[in-house]
Every structure is written in structure tokens, then in C-alpha cells.
Amino acid sequence: MHRTGLTELEVVLAVAHKQSFRAAARELGMSATAVSNAVAGLENRLKVRLFNRSTRSVALTDEGRRYVERIAPALAEIQRASEEIASEPGVPRGTLRINAPNECATLLFEPLIREYIQRYPQMRLEMTSEPRMVDIVAEGFDAGIRLAESVPLDMIAVPLTSQARMLIVATPDYLARHGKPQSPDDLRHHHLIGMRMSHGGIYHWELQQNQQKFSVTVPPRIILNEMRAIHLAALSGIGLAFISDWFINKDLATGTLVSVMDEWCPYFGGLQLYYLGRRLVPAGLRAFIDLAKEIQRR
Template structure:
């Protein structure tokens, strides 16, 4: 019986990820012909078509999707095994792949990511910034970063930040023109700056005070899908924004933004690094976890 080569499996995963034979070839450092031949050879031995092909697109067949779902975790384990063998225990080496929302990456760049690369010069970070949740095991990631409430229950979670609050903020110029809301009901008479969620809907503001909950459907003058644009729009006086205090601390301190209705603004669990506990923790991930805990202890030390 012919043994399926690891190179062929890597090729299949690369084509499935890139949805292009040429892009997969560039990623793997192979010729497009070699990639095409590897896929064709594997399909012949499996007697199953793995990809639908046209002159403009490449997509997995149903059987191909099932195959990729099964081999991706196994190949990820093989890569980690090779990297751990090459890495000395005191000096990890290899690539640490993390999936995280874009805002989390910018928030954690300094100090965590910068310190990690400085302390472990033989490690590389491969961070995929995605708003939507993904299955980190099936997609071949070592770990993910999400808010505490979004971490899957079967994962081990490590706190990266303290809890924070969502705050309703506006610019001094906006409040000078429109006044400040005194109650949640007043918000319906104000212009909002909306947040587009990954599933396509617009986030509804959720307020709470003394166990009394209030959901606000704002009339949004403008809607964005990422926090930096929302913050900039609030600074420019486009309307009121409902944003995490993580991203606006300097604006609040300088007076560029002013918060209102703070008693109604709830706190939420902070960012968590999460990973599967069903396997040996790779040296690079363990070093990342240890550094995150070290930095949090330093922040909370008197």
C-alpha cells in the first residue's frame, strides 16, 4: 500500500487555506505544477476528488472538507513535535500561531508581544486577526485570544488583562451642541456610532444598574467594524459611542472624550489566552503563558 507523504498533506492544507494552487505554491516554496501534481497524485490514491477547480476558483469538495478537518490537527501536532525537538528547554524555538480579534492584537502589542519576541529571539509569532470565532484546533492554531465570556468551555484560559467596562462617550463639542443624556431613555434622542459585528448585525448597547437592564437601539449616523474608527468618529463629534475603556483611557484623561451614564455601564471579563489541555503544551506557548503571568503579577504588585 502506498504511504501518503507528509508533503502532499501540507500541500492539500495550503491549497485549502489559500483557495489557490499558485498562492499555495508561493507559501510552500514549490512550483505550481508540483503543487498540482501532488494534489492529483493524492486524489488518485484516495480515489476521491478533494477540490473543485475552475479557471477562476478552487474550493474543497464535501469529501475534501472532511479530509482536511481530520488531517489538520494531526499535522499541527507533527509540526509542534518537530519544533519541540529542535528547541532547548530553556530557549524555545519555532512558530507560535495565535488567533485573536484585531483590537486585542493592538492592545497587547506592548508590552506582551514585544517582550515575548525580545526575550525569545528564536521564536516567531504568527497572529491571525479575525473578529469571528474559529476552532483553533481544526485551524491549526496553538492558542486563541478572546474575551472571557467567549472562551470555549473545554479550553484552559489564562487571564491577560483585568476586567474592564464599556463606557458611553462623546466629544466636548458634541455635548455642547446636543447636551448630555441624564437617563438611558435620553439616549434615543442622540446620534450613535455603531459597531458592526462579525455576523453582520449592529451591536445593541446593553446597560445595567442595580440589576435593572436596559437595551438601547441607537439611531446610528455611522457604523464601523473596528474600534479605532469608532474612537476617531467620537473624537470628531459624530455622535455617542459605546466602547471599552481600554481603548479610550488617554482620551478620557486628556478630555478629548467625556463619559456619561457611568452607573449604567457594566463591566465585562477581560481578555483570555486559551488553549487545549488535551495535549502537551509546546515550549513556545508555555513561554508565552509564563510571560503573560509574569507581566500581570508585575502590574498588580504594590
């Protein structure tokens, strides 16, 4: 029998059913002394005798009978719940809650999220996207997703994407009208599409060539706070955008957008899933981790 943690109640029901402390002990895999002590302990706390017992017989008192009638259905339901969970530990069911950066679901939908939902029909995936870094444990999330450099050191991390880099891009028409910048200094003569960060400041483009680093402080012509909006602004020909290649690979392949100053755009760590501890990882999260690793190996 799968133990629920309600040992004393299980003991009382077993003794009532078997009408014997020794028979109840054999059924529960306990010693007769442990069974006797469990019943005595519960009687002491309730201040009620549950059983009349002699050297030859055991029988419920009237109070014991009424007590057993009340607890038996509830304990049976708890038992069924415990056995159901324990019987299929590898079958994911329930809700998986993940905190992620804005627009992360868009990046991961193909194939990770789509395959996860299709493969595990009894799972519900709830992904909350926000720019701020949250305490996933305190706020009730099973896991978080962030860039590798932002993952807390006390968490276990699993790569979800390969390395990426921010690229400076514009439409061919914009570059035909304004020319291609060749160095960070040239950016002063261009219209830049800036990004407002969650803390309120404007993100300064971080460029690097060999060991030389450069932070772009040119005032943007337009400021937006969503990567999707920045992408659309770049496609409209407004100016130069600094955007992750995750969002623009198709545009680069078709020539809709053109990258410039690639030598100033270094690679950085990709997205990682992170969670607390290795012990008793929920089946739904374990399935998500395993699928992510499977996709990375393809």
C-alpha cells in the same frame, strides 16, 4: 542515545556496527532477544536476509550492506533532530500561531508582545485577527484570545488583562452642543455611532444599573465595523460611541473624550488566552503564558 521511534532501523545499524547482537543490545539498552526479534521482524517484512549469523559471528549480507548504506545517513539526520529538540526543551524556537479578535494585537503589544519578541529571539509570533470565533485546533492555531465569556468550556484559560467595561463617550464639544444624556431614554435624542457585527447585525448597546438591564435600539447615525474607526468617529465629534475603556484611557485622562452614564456601564471579564490541554505544551506557548502571568503580577 535518544530513541527516535524507528527502533528496528536503529537495531540494524547497531548490530551492523558492533557485529554482535549482544553488544548491540547493551548499547541500545535492550535484551538480546528483543534485538534478535527486531532484526527478524524487519527481514520478514523486507523478505531479505540482512545478516549472516552463526553462534560465533555476525556479518552483513550484500543486501544488508546496501540497505545499511542507504538508511544510515537518513537515520543519523533523524537522530540529530530528535536530540536537538530533546536537549533544550525549555528554549522556545519556531512559530507561535494565535487567533485573536480584531485589534487585539494593538491592545497587547505593550508590553506583552514586545517583551515576548525581545526575550525569545528564536520565536516567530503570528497573530491572526478576525471577529469570528474559530476552532483553533481544526484551523492550526496553538492558542486563541477572546473575552472571558466567549472562551470555550473545554479549553484552559489564562487571563491577559484585567476587567474592563464599555463606556459611552463623546467629545466635550459634542456634549456642549447636545447635552449629556442621563438615562437610556435620553439616547433617543442623540447621534449614536453604531457597530456592524461579523454576523451582519448591528450591536445593541447593553446597559445595566443594579439589576435593571437595557438594550439600546436607537438607530445609529453612522455604522462602522472596526473599533479603531469608531474611536476616530468619536474623536471627530460625530456623536456618542460605546467603546471599551482599553481604547480610550488616554483620551479620558486628557479630557479629549468624556464618559457619560457611567452608572449604566458595568464591568465585564477581560481578555483570556486559551489553549487545549496541559500536557506537553509547546515551549513557545508556555513562554507566552508565563510572560503573561508575570506581567499580570506587576
